[in-house]
Amino acid sequence: MGNRNGGRWMGEINGHTVLFLFFGILTCLFSLAVVFSANVVRMAFYLILALAATSGLHFLAGADFVGTMQLVLYVGGTLVLLVFGVMLTAQNPFISLRTAGGDWIVAALVGGILLVILVPVAFQIGLPPQDAGDIEGLTQREAVASSEPVSVPTATRIGLGLLGVPGDDVSGYLLPFEIISIHLLVVLVGAAYLARAKRKVVVRQESQNIAGS
Amino acid sequence: MFDLLSQPVGLTHYLIVGAVMFVAGAVCMATKRNALGVLMGIELVLNGANLNFVAFGSNFLERNPAYQLGLDGQIISLFVIVLAAAEAAVALAIVLNFYNNHSTVDVDRADELKG
Secondary structure, three states: OOOOOOOOOOOOOOHHHHHHHHHHHHHHHHHHHHHHOOOHHHHHHHHHHHHHHHHHHHHHOOOHHHHHHHHHHHHHHHHHHHHHHHHHHOOHHHHOOOOOHHHHHHHHHHHHHHHHHHHHHHHHHOOOOOOOOOOOOOOHHHHHHHOOOOOOOOHHHHHHHHOOOOOOOOOOOHHHHHHHHHHHHHHHHHHHHHOOOOHHHHHHHHHHHHHHO | OHHHHHOOOEHHHHHHHHHHHHHHHHHHHHHOOEHHHHHHHHHHHHHHHHHHHHHHHOOOOEOOOOOOOOHHHHHHHHHHHHHHHHHHHHHHHHHHHHHHHHOOOEHHHOOOOOO
16 A cells, blocks of 8 residues: 555655545545536536545545445436436526525535534544554454555455444444335335326316316 | 655545535535535535545554444445435435426425415
8 A cells, every 4th residue: 555654755656645636636626516516417417426536535445345335326326316306307497596695605604614623623533643552452443453454355244244243343233234224115115105196187187177168 | 745645645634525525515505496406415415424434444544543443434334325325215206296296496485384
């Protein structure tokens, strides 16, 4: 994973960092483009690009399975659903609805406050420890976390964790897995119920009106 | 600039990207008048939080080993992805229903329950 302790000279370029900066800057730019674009079709496109760049960040963090699921489920599933929604409702007055200036000011204030809170916390928490520390006093998880990373595919361990088999850095998640399965089933049935077409009654009444007149 | 390119990626980098995504999503939710724009803001917020979960669970970043989730972070972020898919399905159904009944997707005009 490149040079972990810095190069001999300052200009030595870390490939991991370069890739991170590429995907990170793309993610931030496209997220901001979603906010500042007024056209809803362009917003959907920028959102797809932002989430695809996020999956690149997941891959760079060693989360290969989550990155793949981000591409398959989010970009391939959820956002296609969202694009269908945009296509079904993109009548002319709704494609670009303008926001009032006062709303922008309030939202910028809230966003600025959130950013002022979050960024110092990121700098505080993200610092590596001052001294290397001894491995003896650490729990097993901390020992795993502080050892030199090896690139092992995570899908097997995630699958075992979802089946309730705890590993050395994963707990058992059988009950949440079952709950989320039932939840997804109920939600999809509910969505199909909500979105069903109700136009047949109207058509029948109209035909009766035509027949009566 | 070269200092930024030569230092290893740490937890801070990921947290900052996650914070920018989160704030962009929150501002998006607050400012968009199109109901689908509000939905897109929710997706951005969930992804920012997801990125933090993955970063805290990653072994490849420079960070304090006391703050680590291991694979738990990745499993939680998978749960978040599934919940976001469910949420998008229901919210989209509601938006389409609203559009069918009121012929608009402007959230400011959904004020029939106002007293």
